[in-house]
Amino acid sequence: MSRTQKELKALRQQQREVASARQRARDRRNLFIIAGVIGAAAVAILVVALALQQASKNQNAARLAFQTYSGPALGTPGTDEGTPSHIDPSTQWTYKSYPPTNGPHYSVSGSAPVPWGTVDTLVEGQFVHNLEHGGIVILYNCPSGSDCTSLKNSLTDYVQKLAPPEPTYGEAKIIMTPYSHGMQKKVALVAWKYIEFLDSYDQNAITQFYENHVDQGPEAVP
Numbered sequence: 001m002s003r004t005q006k007e008l009k010a011l012r013q014q015q016r017e018v019a020s021a022r023q024r025a026r027d028r029r030n031l032f033i034i035a036g037v038i039g040a041a042a043v044a045i046l047v048v049a050l051a052l053q054q055a056s057k058n059q060n061a062a063r064l065a066f067q068t069y070s071g072p073a074l075g076t077p078g079t080d081e082g083t084p085s086h087i088d089p090s091t092q093w094t095y096k097s098y099p100p101t102n103g104p105h106y107s108v109s110g111s112a113p114v115p116w117g118t119v120d121t122l123v124e125g126q127f128v129h130n131l132e133h134g135g136i137v138i139l140y141n142c143p144s145g146s147d148c149t150s151l152k153n154s155l156t157d158y159v160q161k162l163a164p165p166e167p168t169y170g171e172a173k174i175i176m177t178p179y180s181h182g183m184q185k186k187v188a189l190v191a192w193k194y195i196e197f198l199d200s201y202d203q204n205a206i207t208q209f210y211e212n213h214v215d216q217g218p219e220a221v222p
Contacts, residue, residue: 075196098182
């Protein structure tokens, strides 16, 4: 074998070794990339799992919160309006005091009350039915021409997001509607036979009133 052939053979061997080294480097780099992706996915899964666990704890704590208030009944006792019977929705019923906290009321969709949540406008005969089912009604006084945007937004946010489900039926038994008849202040919290007036939005007062009176109506139903 001539010297030139030996040199060529050595050159080819060197080229093979260089190519092999490059391949090993690529393999290591690919392994690092795969390991990084797997590690990132594992971290993401862990973060989601911890978030779900915390959300579950918060939800359970919120449900248990309704069992924490053990003080006296909050609010002022309302006027006794008589037997809480169902009356025809076309009937114009007159209550002894306004806002009423009990008494005859309209039957909506058979015997069901108005769906829980925010409502544009309700009359007394409608929301008293919700009171009978142990719900809480938030009335806000917004005279014509006044700006109640901030108050309405705060109350809406509370009803839709902050009031957690009560434990018995798994729903927030609360409704909200504008109302002015007999309103002494901006906000009235109404439960079966109890009422409390507020000068403005007060989250703690609403929560305490809700916890104290939810499911205290004469009908223990959703």
